[in-house]
Amino acid sequence: xxxxxxFRETGDTTGMTDAIPYSRFLGVSLLRDEEGLLxxxxxxxxxxxNPELPALHGGTIGALLEMTAIFQLLWEAETxxxxxxxxxxxxxxxxxxxxxxxxxxxxxxxxxxVVTARVEAWQDDPARPVAMANAHFLVIGKDP
Amino acid sequence: MSDEAxxxxxxxxxxxxxxxxxxxxxxxxxxxxxxxxGEAYMTLPYSDxxxxxxxxxxxxxxxxxxxxxxxxxxxxxMKLLERARIATLDLRIDYLRPATPGQAVVAHAxxxxxxxxxxxxxxxxxxxxxxxxxxxxxxxxxxxxxxxGDAT
Numbered sequence: 141x142x143x144x145x146x147f148r149e150t151g152d153t154t155g156m157t158d159a160i161p162y163s164r165f166l167g168v169s170l171l172r173d174e175e176g177l178l179x180x181x182x183x184x185x186x187x188x189x190n191p192e193l194p195a196l197h198g199g200t201i202g203a204l205l206e207m208t209a210i211f212q213l214l215w216e217a218e219t220x221x222x223x224x225x226x227x228x229x230x231x232x233x234x235x236x237x238x239x240x241x242x243x244x245x246x247x248x249x250x251x252x253x254v255v256t257a258r259v260e261a262w263q264d265d266p267a268r269p270v271a272m273a274n275a276h277f278l279v280i281g282k283d284p
Numbered sequence: 285m286s287d288e289a290x291x292x293x294x295x296x297x298x299x300x301x302x303x304x305x306x307x308x309x310x311x312x313x314x315x316x317x318x319x320x321x322g323e324a325y326m327t328l329p330y331s332d333x334x335x336x337x338x339x340x341x342x343x344x345x346x347x348x349x350x351x352x353x354x355x356x357x358x359x360x361x362m363k364l365l366e367r368a369r370i371a372t373l374d375l376r377i378d379y380l381r382p383a384t385p386g387q388a389v390v391a392h393a394x395x396x397x398x399x400x401x402x403x404x405x406x407x408x409x410x411x412x413x414x415x416x417x418x419x420x421x422x423x424x425x426x427x428x429x430x431x432x433g434d435a436t
Contacts, residue, residue, distance in 0.1 A: 162344035165311075165333035186311035189354075197308035198372045199350020206346055222337070225345050229376040 147214065153177075156211065166200060168207050171242075177215050179208030179243040188238060196236035201261055204243050205230060205273040209257040212245035213277060223255065223277035236270040239263055253280050295319050302358060309354055312347060316358060322395040324358035326351060329388045341385035348409055348419050349377060351391050356405040356423040359393035363403065369428040370403065377421045387411045389418060401427055 147156045153170035157163045167182040181187070181196075181204040189197025206228055213223045241263050249256040260272045299316045303309050312334065318325040328334075328343075328351040336344025353375055360370050383389055392414065393407035407421040408414055 159338055160344070161333050161335040161338065162346060166346070186307045188307040189309070191305055191307065197306070197350055198353040198375065199346065200308060202349035202353065202375065202377075203344065203346025206349070207344075225379050227376060227378040228345070228349075229374060230349075231374045232372045235371070 153211075156214070160207075162203070163207055166203060168204055170211055176244070177208075177212055179204055179211065179245075181241040181243075183238055183240050185238075190235070193235055194238050196238065196241065198230075198232060201232070201236055201241065201271045202228070202230045202273070204241060205245075205259040205261055205271060206275065208243040208261075209245040209259045209273070209275050210277070212247065212257065212259075213255055213279070216247060217255075217279065221279055223279050226254070226276040226278050228273050228275040230271055230273045232271050234268070234270050236261075237263060241270065242266075248274075253278060255279050291319055298358065298361070302354070306354075308350060312350055314351055314354060317390075319358070319362055322359060322363035324355050324362055324393050326355040326358065326391045326393075327388050328391070330386050335385075337382075340382075343383040343385070343389065345377070345379055345419075348379075348383070348389060349375070351389060352377060352393070352407045352409060352419065352421045353423070355391040355393040356395075356407050356421065357425065359395040359405050359407070360398070360403040360425050360427070363395035363398055364427065367430055370425045371428065373402070373424040373426055375421060375423040377419055379419050380417050383418045384411055393421075398427065403427055 169180050171178040187196050187200045243261040245257050245259040248258050255277045260269045262269045313329045315327050334343050334347035391409045395405045397404040403425040405423045408417045409419040410417040
């Protein structure tokens, strides 16, 4: 939780991603630009899901999208509760090549209990997204 | 050859092609456990690297996404039983409850309908009891059949 506060106060994004083993394993980091927060999935060979094309595994793109939305929520939210994913719908638009992938999320609805977010992922051209997702997050208590 | 022997042979073949030859499935340690007509079972072993919540040790949803995506794809091949390429159109995952730390997650996917171009799949992820599932998913896939020499 302290990491979330530091993250919000100082904008130190490495503490956030390094604290989560799965984001370290995938190679997800957070960047900031003039438009806000950006998730980055750095390419490495173990992310490949289709060695023939080759293309990244759909699950790695799904994970990048979900993580980026969660980080966006933590960044913008007033509470320190870790958002819980209720569900996520990923649309795969084109195959993701074996290069770095970026993602940006916007919060589409902020309820008291549920937050809705949209996320888009792209590689070299933001105008040609490889995938997008809509997700619901629970931002309170224990069970949905 | 008996039906069971045929399925076992197919399991071995597909394990080689989809598990051992796919770097990300191998990195996560996903195994293909069982096949049937239009269905597949896979297991994601618990490991430290897939933890999403460092304080509790709960697995990250993203790792379950990889498991279910892979399992749904295998189920489509088990329905088609022919040479084709498939591409995930969409995948919706409902997280029903947090996975129990330390336990492997099993996925069971069923391709319940295919049309000429599209396959429809549902998938459940659980520890031991499908009635107490961790996540459920619905996915659709584009079927890209070999259209060599076919103008349409």
